[in-house]
Amino acid sequence: MSLSVFFSRNLHQLLNNLGSNSTIKFLKLQYCTCKQVHVWRFNLQNSVLANEARLGLQSLVFVRAWSNKTTKLKSRKLSTNRATPCKIEKRIVRASTINSKNQPAFFQPKTVNCHGFQQSTSVRKAIDWPATILVFDIETTGFSRRKERIIEFALRDLIGGKDSTFETLVNPEIPVSNTHAHGIRSYMVNRTDVPTFRELVPILLQYVRSRRMPGKPVLLVAHNAEQFDVPFITNEFQRCSMDIPEDWGFLDTLPLARRLVMPDGSKLPSVSLESLREHYGIPLAGPAHRAMPDATVLCNVLQRITFDLKLTVSQLLDLAFRPKRNFDVPP
DNA sequence: GGCCCTCTTTAGGGCCTT
Numbered sequence: 001m002s003l004s005v006f007f008s009r010n011l012h013q014l015l016n017n018l019g020s021n022s023t024i025k026f027l028k029l030q031y032c033t034c035k036q037v038h039v040w041r042f043n044l045q046n047s048v049l050a051n052e053a054r055l056g057l058q059s060l061v062f063v064r065a066w067s068n069k070t071t072k073l074k075s076r077k078l079s080t081n082r083a084t085p086c087k088i089e090k091r092i093v094r095a096s097t098i099n100s101k102n103q104p105a106f107f108q109p110k111t112v113n114c115h116g117f118q119q120s121t122s123v124r125k126a127i128d129w130p131a132t133i134l135v136f137d138i139e140t141t142g143f144s145r146r147k148e149r150i151i152e153f154a155l156r157d158l159i160g161g162k163d164s165t166f167e168t169l170v171n172p173e174i175p176v177s178n179t180h181a182h183g184i185r186s187y188m189v190n191r192t193d194v195p196t197f198r199e200l201v202p203i204l205l206q207y208v209r210s211r212r213m214p215g216k217p218v219l220l221v222a223h224n225a226e227q228f229d230v231p232f233i234t235n236e237f238q239r240c241s242m243d244i245p246e247d248w249g250f251l252d253t254l255p256l257a258r259r260l261v262m263p264d265g266s267k268l269p270s271v272s273l274e275s276l277r278e279h280y281g282i283p284l285a286g287p288a289h290r291a292m293p294d295a296t297v298l299c300n301v302l303q304r305i306t307f308d309l310k311l312t313v314s315q316l317l318d319l320a321f322r323p324k325r326n327f328d329v330p331p
Numbered sequence: 332g333g334c335c336c337t338c339t340t341t342a343g344g345g346c347c348t349t
């Protein structure tokens with residue numbers, strides 16, 4: 001395989017593709033000092049979300065801000081015209097765009113797309129990968145996949161471009177006892193206006209469909225995915241009596257990281273995401289142990305690992321696994 | 332919970348995820 005062919009089939013060209021601008025602007029805001037999640041409440045009294053009692057007559061947009069600059073937050077009141085359930089669902093989560101090279105969306109003026117996730121192919125036309133690669137991360141109430149629940153979910157399309165990120169808090173319906181790990185407090189998620197995973201599922205499925213290249217599978221990548229993230233997601237889907245789509249495959253970067261060797265031939269002393277970030281000199285993308293910053297770091301780590309191991313996208317697909325069904329999922 | 336490593340395999344400790 002020639003060098004040019006090899007590079008056309010792997011991930012090393014990605015950094016040049018993270019630059020297009022979002023055009024759909026609904027909620028525009030700038031950065032503030034606090035590290036908490038800010039919530040905008042939109043009055044949708046005329047909505048017709050008949051069977052979504054939890055959402056009731058209102059919906060939320062969750063926006064995270066981590067800058068040190070003091071700025072004002074602005075929101076524009078939603079139209080009170082009748083809205084379809086579909087449109088309301090899209091206001092719950094945030095889809096945003098990477099605005100400049102190596103610049104996470106967190107540090108950019110925010111835009112929230114509430115008009116639906118449109119299929120974006122302009123960037124993809126330049127990259128003929130055999131799969132859509134989505135890097136993701138979750139935050140949970142603890143380590144036990146059986147007892148604990150997801151409280152935050154973030155996705156980042158490796159190709160970048162319009163609406164290439166997706167993130168939301170999730171109502172776990174149980175107390176959050178590990179705030180020390182991620183900074184997410186119980187009152188931030190255990191509220192009727194934060195979507196449960198059941199409410200999130202249709203939105204998530206729609207978002208992934210919007211990023212999927214026709215006829216090609218979706219590869220979802222996470223660090224320690226096989227033992228942690230994927231079992232959590234599988235259990236949440238099972239609680240909803242739903243199956244993970246057949247065209248979703250998962251890739252775990254942890255065993256890949258264990259293959260890496262130092263210049264002296266020794267293996268890396270640690271293969272945690274933080275250690276890999278430091279190993280490759282990747283800058284922090286926000287507070288560690290929050291879903292989107294960790295997903296952003298993993299995007300960079302994945303590219304470095306595939307370069308070091310000389311792995312093509314096709315080879316990554318060969319390493320993908322399907323989630324195992326858990327027959328002992330508590331309600 | 333499962334994988335990896337070693338002072339191992341008739342085992343146990345550390346890592347990795349929050």
